[in-house]
Amino acid sequence: MEIDYKNIKVIGFDADDTLWVNETYFREAELAFASLLSKYETPNKIDQELFKKEIGNLPLYGYGVKAFVLSMVEMALELSNHQVSNKTIEAILNIGKDMLNKPVELLDGVEEVLKSLSKKYRLILATKGDLLDQERKLEKSGLTDYFHHIEVLSDKKEANYSKLLNHLDINPSEFLMIGNSLKSDVLPLVNIKANAIHVPFHTTWAHEQVSEQETNGKAYKTISSLFEVIKLLN
Structure with a gap:
């Protein structure tokens, strides 16, 4: 045309x-998140549920790393039936901080x-x-x-x-x-x-x-x- x-x-x-570059860092973060919660679900299931949570939270949180981190924390609580450790929550927060501190490529x-x-x-x-x-x-x-x-x-x-x-x-x-x-x-x-x-x-x-x-x-x-x-x- x-x-x-x-x-x-x-x-x-x-x-x-x-x-x-931006989305590449989200893919890396999703893998790290799935690894943190591997005792509760399969990587594929974790990825699917996290995506649903992000979409559901868009009207509240909008887009970006901070919204993504909040969705990860919520998903960790739900997938673990609120048994997830404080150490794991801290690790999720650190995933977000690492994303925010990435160099601009x-x-x-x-x-x-x-x-x-x-x-x-x-x-x-x-x-x-x-x-x-x-x-x-x-x-x-x-x-x-x-x-x-x-x-x-x-x-x-x-x-x-x-x-x-x-x-x-x-x-x-x-x-x-x-x-x-x-x-x-x-x-x-x-x-x-x-x-x-x-x-x-x-x-x-x-x-x-x-x-x-x-x-x-x-x-x-x-x-x-x-x-x-x-x-x-x-």
Whole structure:
């Protein structure tokens, strides 16, 4: 599908797994959590139940590492019938602290692409998650100066994007969003008549996955590297 980007004036970037590594650390944490609770259930069952708990807690806790840790603690109590030791709870908290203290690992080409695009376009960062954690990662990344505006959203649905674009006085037809999640970074934008480019990451949280039916007929590009964005826009 041929898409014309000549009217684009503002480009939005997702952060986690678009600019830097994130989901990989959650997969590692899930393995560590399953190991801690191995006396109570199988790894597969623990993983399934933790995911259900996270989804159930989204309206209360939102996204991010802190919400993930709270769900792990709740799940440990439930799976152990409240027999889990204080030492194990401490170990779960330490999993979270370790995640929050991870270095920011930029994905290939990120800084070069931002530097190039910032010469012609207004760039914004539109991500979701815990505000303090996202601010910390952005500071560590060294990318702050490339962005005219930074927004940490509670969620990434059509209403959230519409509100953001209205607030910044951006016409949807002049806006391009770039991210790794079809559910959060692509489909909501296409549905409000904005533009989107999908840059897949090698691992995706189950909650962010969509069916082929949901993407059928939607106008967006999928690329394998951020470097391709520069070619598409030239």
